[in-house]
């Protein structure tokens with residue numbers, strides 16, 4: 001029996017969310033300050049902002065890996081205080097276990113939760129096939145390229161059909177050509193799965209290319225400076241995007257915010 005690939009996107013409600021870290025010197029670092037956001041189910045949200053503005057903190061709060069200082073986050077009405085099966089996470093580093101095969105890495109969350117492995121094996125194989133890794137299930141991570149390993153990490157995050165997929169600079173460690181391919185594949189994957197995605201990146205171009213909404217965060221303490229709706233039809237073509245006037249208009253708006261804030265952005 002085939003396990004459906006499409007997950008129902010989760011609704012996300014963030015209310016008055018703040019995170020204050022205490023340093024070893026007993027100083028307080030306000031990483032996120034009173035953020036209110038709502039993501040409709042099935043929205044692709046990209047988050048950009050200067051280094052240290054609190055992007056990873058926001059993601060970690062959404063993942064239930066860090067506790068909030070004030071406010072809360074609800075996923076389909078459930079308040080998140082710890083990791084949740086409706087949430088999948090992909091980090092910059094693939095974090096695969098080198099002694100497990102590709103298939104066993106994808107199935108790791110199922111094994112940990114003691115769910116029916118046989119049922120999820122079919123889904124794992126389908127997911128691998130969809131990201132171009134058909135027949136790679138028995139390989140080990142060391143036999144794969146960086147881009148292939150990151151695809152495996154994405155399959156692992158999707159294995160439980162999470163309504164919310166969190167991605168923290170997932171293509172940041174890849175070379176330029178692999179990154180372009182991954183951006184196109186990410187679009188294709190998301191069009192199929194249609195879950196809610198929060199995608200953190202330093203790349204304004206990949207944010208605008210992939211997202212329905214781009215959130216621009218201010219320098220610390222992180223607040224939302226701009227909430228930009230990206231109204232471009234899909235599928236979007238990476239090779240043609242740089243000739244697209246609408247694309248440039250969105251990129252310009254984001255750069256203007258950064259420049260007004262004195263944040264340097266690469267050209």
Ligand SMILES: Nc1ncnc2c1ncn2[C@@H]1O[C@H](COP(=O)(O)OP(=O)(O)OP(=O)(O)O)[C@@H](O)[C@H]1O
Nearest residue numbers: 021022023029031050051052053054055056057058
């Ligand atoms: N565990 C911690 N203890 C103290 N301060 C922290 C801790 N984690 C993060 N910070 C501080 O909180 C702020 C936000 O950090 P965060 O990693 O969320 O930023 P970021 O936008 O993801 O940065 P980058 O783009 O460089 O990855 C920074 O000033 C950072 O030094």
